[in-house]
Amino acid sequence: MARQQGNITIEFAVTFLPFFVMVLVVIETCRFMMTGNMLDVALATATRKTVHVNDHENVVRSMEAVLAKQDFPMADGSRLQIEATYYDSLEALKNNVGSSTYTRQPFAEYRVSYPYQVLFIDGWAEGFDRLTTFERKILVAHERS
Template structure:
């Protein structure tokens, strides 16, 4: 009879071990799926934020600070999981289509016809601190080309 009790306790220990060995990879996989969903959501939010803001600032008065207006429009959107402090916004302005093709741009808006706006966002992984630092996975870049409409 003593031997049967010993066999039963060994089986209970192996079930606990099997459960633990199965649970850990499952939990890690679950965290990776959540991180991937967050990554894709951030990419889509950046696209939406930049395109929505660009639509709002297409019509300009002369000598307005376009980057400031664009930044205000993006800040006003208040997207979830989106830290505006990690965002960098740059603008290039082209006089005409030929200057755009030849990449002859000006950094200041002076009533140019075309504007190219680049939004760069540093992505921070949620569950794995420091993972992806220094790689292409931690930086999103979105660019939009706008033909400025004059009032």
């Protein structure tokens, strides 16, 4: 009977470790997907407010103000970074010839990025740039008021 209890302990140890690792991987995957979805919602929310722009308005600051009012679960909103490139025409957009300051350009490309930190294994994703920084881009046609 004592030998049987030793076998049960060994079997438990052998099966528990892979199960525990699998649970951690599932939790990290869910968190990764939730962060990506949060960034999609943040970008959609911020750009919805910037379709109507006033002349010489600092659109990036307006977007930052909109995002500062939002409460994002499991993410630090202050770590969101916003960049903008403004284009005078579709031809300029096609050739990627833009400006970083808004001066009544009809088109803009906004990029929001968020540094992602793996929760359970520190340094695990350092070799994978796509796993350490989320980046989303959106093209907006401005309507002047």
